[in-house]
Amino acid sequence: MKRFLIFCCLFIFFTNYIFAQNSTIFLENYYKNEFLRFSKNACPSSFYPSNEGVFKLSDSIKDKRVFYYDLPVWFFQKHWIQVEKEQFSIHISPLIHFAYGKSTDTVDIKPLFRNSRGIYLDGQLGSKFSFQFVISENQSSFCDYEAQYFKDRGELYVTPNGYTKVNAVIPSASRTKYFKDTIYPNAFDYAFSVGAVAYQINNKSRVEFGNTQQFIGNGYRSLFLSDNSTHAPFFRFQRSFCKRWCYNFLSKKTLNLIRKPFSNGIEKSYENKWFLAHYLTFQVKENLNISFFTGGIHLRADSIQKHSINPLFILPTFNTDLWNHSSIVNGINGLNIDYFLSGIKCYAQIVMDQVNKKTLFASQLGIHYFNVLKIKRLDFQIEWNQIPEDFYSNSNFKLAYSHSNLSITHPKGNNFSELYFRLSFMYKRFQFLCSFSNYFTRGGDIYSQIIQNNLFLTSDKKKMLFSQNGQTQIYIGEIIYRWNNRYNAQLYFQFRSRISNFGIFHQQNNSYLAGVRMSLFNQYLDF
Structure with a gap:
């Protein structure tokens, strides 16, 4: 192990350069889609968030309108507080x-x-250090099905009869x-603080740590790792080599929200898990990338004992633990393919899991079509996701592929097929969005949609509430006026319709929401 660490240090420092600058690009879908539009295939890796050294997105989406007074320049083109020097910069804006x-x-x-009320702060020190921080206090109310989903994922306390x-x-x-x-009645009070610090070791190597989110893939969903769950402490190492190769290593501390029965502190602690992932990308051609993924959840400590980590899993090798039927590891392997041609981005993911000695496969196939029919800023996306029953789960429910009792991939979990469609048109500061999601699910009921899309129970432990196949359709329309893209400040109106059918049971929910927001994070409520 010691020799391996020495080798890694030498590998990092005695190399040539490829990156230039350091600022991390927001993970929110507006920034990600604009990154895909303008960067084309400049980025060899589909591991997000990316950074301005890979592609300078801020120049591509910069508001180029000319104003003759300071007030409109500040309102439309700058952060609320902005200091930019040659070797130092800092930006502060409200997050509401x-x-x-x-x-x-x-x-x-x-x-x-x-x-929601909060503050966003980012900055850069020299050409190597950058940082981002967010603090937010929130009170929000949601639709019935959303509130039920959130409550189903509540924290658990050990009792003599099980869990409360x-x-x-x-x-x-x-x-x-x-x-x-x-x-x-469906209102919640919650707060969070997130942040990350990045250091550009040299032009080929970068490290980042904090508790922000990550996303692997170029689709709307990810079958490897998405930003669906809550924030978690992480360490990420990125390395490019031999012009065509890019390697990412990610380590995250994840949790089962199960309170330990005994604790030395005032508040009982949660059960710890550890998520590790390796992602290796090879640029076959200028417009074709193939990436290999291996990752898994390690149970670090439950209510009974602590578990050590196998150091071999830290090595960038294929996930052998998946085949060893480990009682404290739940791993998956996968392949990601990206192909870009004439404004069309094609992408696919294939993932393999093994549950109860069964080998299962999940898949994704999608297309981004930018500037449809040469109409500027008219974009179309269609995506198909299929995840079989029991995928991501384990006979030990504490080893589910999750964090904070939420899936770290698709919000629906498993046991479904999804067709996703999105159409977007941007004109000046306006954006018109419409999307459609169609789920096909086997079993379940309309009030507990997640019961049969459950990462925490394998099929042999589930009680099928209904044997009929279910279908859920979600229609979303949005009108957005984006007055500042430095921190994604918007006025918006959103309409949503959700229709669920399970046999003779039918449920429909329509909702609308209008307001003002500074949107820096994704929140997936289309399940």
Whole structure:
């Protein structure tokens, strides 16, 4: 092990250069899609977030309108507080989301609201160090099916008869605190703080640590790792070599939100897990990349004992633990393919898992079509995802491919097929968006959609509530006025319709929401 670490150090420092600058690009879909549009295949890796050294996105989306007064320049083109020197820069802006709306289902009409207040800060020291930090306090209410999803993922306390579930977990945010409001029965109170620091070792090597999110792949969904769950402490190492190769190593501390029965602190701690991933990309041609993924969840400590980590899993080798039927490791392997040609980005993922000695395969296939029919900023995306029953799960439910009781890939979990469609048109500061998701699910019920899309139970332990196949359709339309793309400041109106059919059972929910937001994180509520 010692020789391996020495070799890594020598490999990092005694090399040539490829990157230039350091700032991390936001992971929110607006920035990711613009990155794909302008960078084409300049980035050899589909491991996000990327950085300005790979492709200078800020220049491509820069507001180039000319103003003759300082106030409109500040409002439309700058952060609220902005200091930029030759070897130092810092930007500070508010991070708010104020919105109000209504939710209508088959029973009654309920109000919706978002009330988020926070601060965003980023900066750079010289050409090597960069940092980002966010603090946010939130009170929000959601539709019935969303609230049920969040409560189903609440933290667990050990009892003599099993577990007691309390509170809830909000995707891309945090676990909730107690919130009592008779007017807003589906309201939650939650807060979070996230940040990351990046250091450009040289032009080929980069390290980053913090508790922000990551995403692997060029699709709307990822079958390897997505930003669906909550934030978690991580360490990431990126290395490019031999012009055509790019390697990423990721280590994250993840949690089962199960309180340990005994603790020395005031608040009982959660059970720890450790997520490790290796991602190796080979640029076959200028417009064709093939990437190999191996990753898994290690159970570090449960309510009974601590578990050591096999040091071999840290090595950039194919996931042998997947074949060894380890009782404390749940791993997957996969292949990612990206192909870019004349404004069309084709992508695919194939993932392999082994559950109860069965080898299972999940798949993704999609297309981004930019500037459709040569109409500037008219974009089209279509994507197919298929994840079989039991995928990502384990006979030991504590080893589920999850963090904070949420899937770290697709919000639906497993046991479904999905067709996703998205159409976007941007004109000046306006953006018009419409999307459609169609899920096909085997078994389940309309009020507990996640029951049969469950990472925490394998099929031999599930109680099938209904044998009929289910179908869920989600239609979303949005009108956005984006007045500042430095921190994605928007006025927006959103309409959403969700229709679920399971045999003779039918449920429909319509909702609308209008307000102002600074959107830097994705939150997937189309499940």
